[in-house]
Amino acid sequence: xxxxxxxxxxxxxxxxxxxxxxxxxxxxxxxxxxxxxxxxxxxxxxxxxxxxxxxxxxxxxxxxxxxxxxxxxxxxxxxxxxxxxxxxxxxxxxxxxxxxxxxxxxxxxxxxxxxxxxxxxxxxxxxxxxxxxxxxxxxxxxxxxxxxxxxxxxxxxxxxxxxxxxxxxxxxxxxxxxxxxxxxxxxxxxxxxxxxxxxxxxxxxxxxxxxxxxxxxxxxxxxxxxxxxxxxxxxxxxxxxxxxxxxxxxxxxxxxxxxxxxxxxxxxxxxxxxxxx
Amino acid sequence: xxxxxxxxxxxxxxxxxxxxxxxxxxxxxxxxxxxxxxxxxxxxxxxxxxxxxxxxxxxxxxxxxxxxxxxxxxxxxxxxxxxxxxxxxxxxxxxxxxxxxxxxxxxxxxxxxxxxxxxxxxxxxxxxxxxxxxxxxxxxxxxxxxxxxxxxxxxxxxxxxxxxxxxxxxxxxxxxxxxxxxxxxxxxxxxxxxxxxxxxxxxxxxxxxxxxxxxxxxxxxxxxxxxxxxxxxxxxxxxxxxxxxxxxxxxxxxxxxxxxxxxxxxxxxxxxxxxxxxxxxxxxxxxxxxxxx
Numbered sequence: 221x222x223x224x225x226x227x228x229x230x231x232x233x234x235x236x237x238x239x240x241x242x243x244x245x246x247x248x249x250x251x252x253x254x255x256x257x258x259x260x261x262x263x264x265x266x267x268x269x270x271x272x273x274x275x276x277x278x279x280x281x282x283x284x285x286x287x288x289x290x291x292x293x294x295x296x297x298x299x300x301x302x303x304x305x306x307x308x309x310x311x312x313x314x315x316x317x318x319x320x321x322x323x324x325x326x327x328x329x330x331x332x333x334x335x336x337x338x339x340x341x342x343x344x345x346x347x348x349x350x351x352x353x354x355x356x357x358x359x360x361x362x363x364x365x366x367x368x369x370x371x372x373x374x375x376x377x378x379x380x381x382x383x384x385x386x387x388x389x390x391x392x393x394x395x396x397x398x399x400x401x402x403x404x405x406x407x408x409x410x411x412x413x414x415x416x417x418x419x420x421x422x423x424x425x426x427x428x429x430x431x432x433x434x435x436x437x438x439x440x441x442x443x444x445x446x447x448x449x450x451x452x453x454x455x456x457x458x459x460x461x462x463x464x465x466x467x468x469x470x471x472x473x474x475x476x477x478x479x480x481x482x483x484x485x486x487x488x489x490x491x492x493x494x495x496x497x
Numbered sequence: 498x499x500x501x502x503x504x505x506x507x508x509x510x511x512x513x514x515x516x517x518x519x520x521x522x523x524x525x526x527x528x529x530x531x532x533x534x535x536x537x538x539x540x541x542x543x544x545x546x547x548x549x550x551x552x553x554x555x556x557x558x559x560x561x562x563x564x565x566x567x568x569x570x571x572x573x574x575x576x577x578x579x580x581x582x583x584x585x586x587x588x589x590x591x592x593x594x595x596x597x598x599x600x601x602x603x604x605x606x607x608x609x610x611x612x613x614x615x616x617x618x619x620x621x622x623x624x625x626x627x628x629x630x631x632x633x634x635x636x637x638x639x640x641x642x643x644x645x646x647x648x649x650x651x652x653x654x655x656x657x658x659x660x661x662x663x664x665x666x667x668x669x670x671x672x673x674x675x676x677x678x679x680x681x682x683x684x685x686x687x688x689x690x691x692x693x694x695x696x697x698x699x700x701x702x703x704x705x706x707x708x709x710x711x712x713x714x715x716x717x718x719x720x721x722x723x724x725x726x727x728x729x730x731x732x733x734x735x736x737x738x739x740x741x742x743x744x745x746x747x748x749x750x751x752x753x754x755x756x757x758x759x760x761x762x763x764x765x766x767x768x769x770x771x772x773x774x775x776x777x778x779x780x781x782x783x784x785x786x787x788x789x790x
Contacts, residue, residue, distance in 0.1 A: 228599075235598030238591070243607045244633050245626045245665065252631060261630055309513050316510025320502035326786060333785045335522060337778035339726045341750040341767040345532060345760050346525035369521030372514045402509065430615030432729045433747075437755060448617045452733045455621075462631050469621045473614040480613045484606075488673060 253277065253466035260462065276467035283464070286454050288471050291447035294360075295475075298435075298446060299428040302364045303421050306371035310420075311413065313372070314379030315405055319388065332377040335370070340433045348437055362438045367428050375420045378490070382416035383409070419490030422483045426476045447472045526771075533764035545761040554741065554749055555766070565652045565742035569749045570769075572656055576745070577724045579660050580667070585716055587664070588671025592679055593705065595672075605676065609669035616666070620733035623662030624649055649735050655743040659734060666730075667723060671716040678712035679705070714780050721777035725770055746770050 251264040254272045281289040356362040432448045536542040557568035595601035629647035648658040690700050728747035737744035754763030
């Protein structure tokens with residue numbers, strides 16, 4: 221019995237030590253962000269003097285050439301529609317596929333995995349040209365459209381898998397009561413689909429917010445560029461102002477991390493479902 | 498069980514999704530394939546392929562006097578050779594080990610944070626870890642009396658810094674999937690094995706590992722895709738430098754397309770990455786196809 225207790229204590233200590241080592245770089249970024257640069261220049265782990273300050277955050281938010289405040293607002297303007305639109309379109313498609321016999325079901329499933337494998341580089345040049353032809357380069361419409369199209373396959377697949385687990389007794393009952401297909405979807409199916417919709421939104425929003433490559437090729441005006449695009453601009457070429465860069469990094473990552481913390485249940489479920497079962 | 502679809506069902510359910518995918522995913526993909534065969538004067542050619550595959554940016558096995566850069570293709574291959582086994586085994590180990598740890602859930606959340614942050618921030622984190630003055634890697638090395646430097650700034654160590662840094666970012670992915678997989682293994686298997694006097698290691702090898710095989714397929718596939726597509730981290734941490742020593746395929750495609758404005762060469766690199774990712778995704782495509790039957 222005693223051996224077991226010792227073992228348990230040892231396991232727990234090692235586990236916590238691993239966690240501590242793992243979180244160390246994040247602690248570092250945080251410490252560097254909340255302290256003046258002269259204090260951390262020889263290592264943020266030295267605490268001879270410790271003067272917490274928010275000046276790095278203020279400087280990052282109001283940076284003259286790459287204001288993070290403006291960047292985060294821009295990112296939000298993209299991420300909200302680029303989450304809502306594909307979710308609606310893909311939920312409808314996923315429902316259709318789960319309830320009706322369409323001729324090319326297998327093709328669709330294979331297409332989903334195909335887009336999962338597809339690198340964004342594969343669409344980059346034609347998308348840029350297409351958007352130039354539409355006059356949409358350097359507009360948010362371009363980015364929202366591409367994110368929507370890019371998100372649709374996996375969300376469709378994800379929602380279809382979820383709808384397949386829902387019994388359709390209620391839908392049949394509604395149909396007997398004379399509801400149309402669309403009413404059934406809107407009134408009966410959608411309210412029951414909330415958990416799956418929450419999972420898919422959490423992931424899609426995080427991905428759009430975190431996207432860098434598509435934004436890099438489609439949006440370039442200094443006042444329009446997104447939060448992720450401003451990070452490399454803050455890095456500087458010869459000299460890295462770690463205080464500023466740390467604060468900006470925290471601002472960009474705090475949004476996905478908050479989503480993860482508050483929607484942890486849905487997030488992980490989405491992640492596991494998204495990777496295929 | 499399924500209802501027969503009428504044409505208008507296709508219209509309302511499928512058409513909007515299909516139209517958007519066709520215009521913004523399928524068309525550009527096919528167009529890129531086409532572009533890879535178009536010469537500067539507009540004629541069809543294979544010269545883009547020849548030029549790219551012969552380019553030192555892509556494939557340079559001799560290196561620069563036997564040292565980095567070896568070309569983006571080889572750099573990606575190195576990334577896979579180092580990163581794939583480490584993250585897969587580390588994730589499995591963490592999932593199994595932290596199960597028996599009080600508060601293991603919180604430790605798992607810490608580890609998973611690397612996955613949650615935008616990869617552009619991930620690149621900054623790597624740069625930060627390996628920095629000469631503020632980095633934790635140097636803190637540890639200095640503690641044991643080793644010399645310290647900014648590891649991402651030297652040709653011999655830039656790529657390795659990125660690769661090992663990206664272990665920190667990605668290990669949470671396999672850990673989370675394996676954790677979910679472990680929950681599905683019935684406890685009675687272990688109890689039966691324990692009654693038969695099986696050791697802990699034997700149980701792990703004979704019960705846990707075989708039953709997690711489907712998860713391993715997903716983990717390996719997704720990790721391969723991630724490694725082949727790696728872009729943000731390199732862009733922000735080193736921009737492929739110094740002197741191309743940490744360059745990767747996705748970044749080289751971007752440089753060809755939007756710095757040198759050479760769509761033909763860029764398309765070739767994009768096609769190459771896609772061929773590799775499709776190859777990596779074969780098990781996933783196959784299982785998804787079976788499932789759709």
